[in-house]
Amino acid sequence: MSQLEIHIPENWPPSAQESAGEAAATFSWRLRGPQGKVLRSGHDVLGSMPAAEHCHIVLPACRVLLSSVKPPARNRRKFMQALPYAVEDRIMAAPETIHVAAGEEQENGEMPLAIVDRAWLRQALDSLHGSGLRPARADVETLLAPCEAGAWALIWRGHGGFVRQGPHSGIPLDGGNAERPPAALQLAIAAATSKPGSIQLHPDGASAPDLGAWSAVLGIPVTAAGKWEGPAAAEPGINLLQGEFAARSTNADWLPRLRPALMLAGLILGLQVTLTIGDWAWLRFETHRLTTFMEQSFRKAFPEAKVIVDAPLQMRRNLAELRHSAGIMDHNDFLPLLAQLAPKLGTEVRLRSLEYQQESLKIRLT
Numbered sequence: 001m002s003q004l005e006i007h008i009p010e011n012w013p014p015s016a017q018e019s020a021g022e023a024a025a026t027f028s029w030r031l032r033g034p035q036g037k038v039l040r041s042g043h044d045v046l047g048s049m050p051a052a053e054h055c056h057i058v059l060p061a062c063r064v065l066l067s068s069v070k071p072p073a074r075n076r077r078k079f080m081q082a083l084p085y086a087v088e089d090r091i092m093a094a095p096e097t098i099h100v101a102a103g104e105e106q107e108n109g110e111m112p113l114a115i116v117d118r119a120w121l122r123q124a125l126d127s128l129h130g131s132g133l134r135p136a137r138a139d140v141e142t143l144l145a146p147c148e149a150g151a152w153a154l155i156w157r158g159h160g161g162f163v164r165q166g167p168h169s170g171i172p173l174d175g176g177n178a179e180r181p182p183a184a185l186q187l188a189i190a191a192a193t194s195k196p197g198s199i200q201l202h203p204d205g206a207s208a209p210d211l212g213a214w215s216a217v218l219g220i221p222v223t224a225a226g227k228w229e230g231p232a233a234a235e236p237g238i239n240l241l242q243g244e245f246a247a248r249s250t251n252a253d254w255l256p257r258l259r260p261a262l263m264l265a266g267l268i269l270g271l272q273v274t275l276t277i278g279d280w281a282w283l284r285f286e287t288h289r290l291t292t293f294m295e296q297s298f299r300k301a302f303p304e305a306k307v308i309v310d311a312p313l314q315m316r317r318n319l320a321e322l323r324h325s326a327g328i329m330d331h332n333d334f335l336p337l338l339a340q341l342a343p344k345l346g347t348e349v350r351l352r353s354l355e356y357q358q359e360s361l362k363i364r365l366t
Contacts (some may be wrong), residue, residue: 002039003050005030006133010060013127030230038230046131046196057128057135059240061162061172064140065091065115068168071105087115093333097131099245103168103238112168114140114238136247142170143237144230150197155187155228158206163188163199168238181217196220202228257356320359332359 007028015024024045031040031050040050065209069086071079079086083102084095091098099121121138130134140211145153145164155161159177163185164170176182189195196324198221201208214222294311302318320330329336341361345351352364 001034001054002052003032003054003056003057004049004133006046006049006128006135007058008063008124009062010062013123022284024044045284046128049133055128055133055135057124057138058144059116059138059140061140061142061170062140062174063120064189064240065144066140066171067113067115067306068110070109071111083113087113091115093117099240099243101238101240101242106168112238114240114264116240121240125245134247135241136246138240140239140240142172143168143169144340145202145228146200146225148200152196152199153225154199154201154222155204156201156206156209157204161204165192176209178207179213181209181214181222186218189220190344198223200225202226241348288310330359334361337361 009025009027012025012027017248023093024200026043026045027049028043029041029049031052033039067087067090071092080102083100084098087098087100088095097118097234099116099118101112101114103118105111125135140162141155142162145155145162146166147153147167152163152165154173160172160174160182162170162172163190171184171188173182173184176185189316199214199218201211201214202225204227208224211222211224250285277350291311294315295308297314298308298311299305301315305318309315323330331337337356337363338354345365350366352366355362355364
């Protein structure tokens with residue numbers, strides 16, 4: 001099963017004014033095969049990416065806020081529906097303008113959350129749909145960075161980036177330079193109840209900063225951890241395509257599961273059609289054979305007949321005429337028909353009228 005992984009830029013999709021005079025945006029993508037192994041990668045416009053069975057998008061860290069909440073033991077369903085209001089005190093936006101996706105509840109009772117601007121996510125998905133891409137899930141890049149106990153993973157892009165602090169936590173970073181780390185990183189370390197033993201820095205399209213200077217400022221060792229090229233395999237995180245944004249089921253989702261049953265049904269249907277056509281052909285052949293046989297028999301018995309319309313009917317009538325000419329009554333004559341009917345009439349039955357016409361006898365009783 002193939003999966004196309006598309007990384008969404010933080011400044012995309014552009015507004016109508018911005019997109020009017022700009023060239024089409026390009027996206028970093030990876031084509032993954034079974035077990036999430038990267039088969040190909042590149043950087044192209046949406047319409048030039050390879051086809052895959054499933055599509056997965058990665059949202060930029062600056063667009064998604066990671067948080068958590070402890071849901072109540074009761075009224076869990078109503079609480080989940082009101083998640084935007086549960087995090088209202090942590091964001092500077094109206095609850096109706098945000099979309100909140102929930103992860104699996106942890107052992108400590110906390111439920112990780114991913115919060116994104118509803119209008120931006122809708123615009124991004126509509127733009128992807130317009131290019132024929134229908135993502136099945138969306139993850140935030142923050143939770144794709146390595147996660148090791150006692151260490152934070154920092155993705156450095158020369159003037160910002162993001163840092164993953166734990167399995168379901170992390171923040172975007174803005175600013176900073178080769179000599180001084182971003183202010184947000186300094187604040188995060190100061191606010192952390194459990195400070196990391198080290199920070200593993202992964203350069204992403206930029207040179208590594210002065211690790212010694214950063215370590216001195218942060219008071220925590222900052223070590224080089226190699227160039228960031230994304231996770232080796234697709235890692236499940238918090239799927240932001242929940243609720244109103246949940247991906248609709250497509251043929252690619254359920255068709256492989258139904259393929260054996262559909263093949264069997266098609267085989268049975270084909271066999272049934274073949275047998276039905278064969279049976280119909282055989283019956284037609286038998287009808288033609290019997291009709292021909294009756295016509296031949298009729299011509300042998302009555303060679304003077306010129307036109308044959310209904311051989312059995314004409315045979316009955318001609319035989320009746322031969323009986324009459326020989327003084328023998330036919331079973332459809334008046335007396336034989338009356339002889340069949342008389343025993344069935346009781347002694348109390350009063351006969352009103354008899355009518356014999358065209359080899360049929362009609363009686364009326366009172």
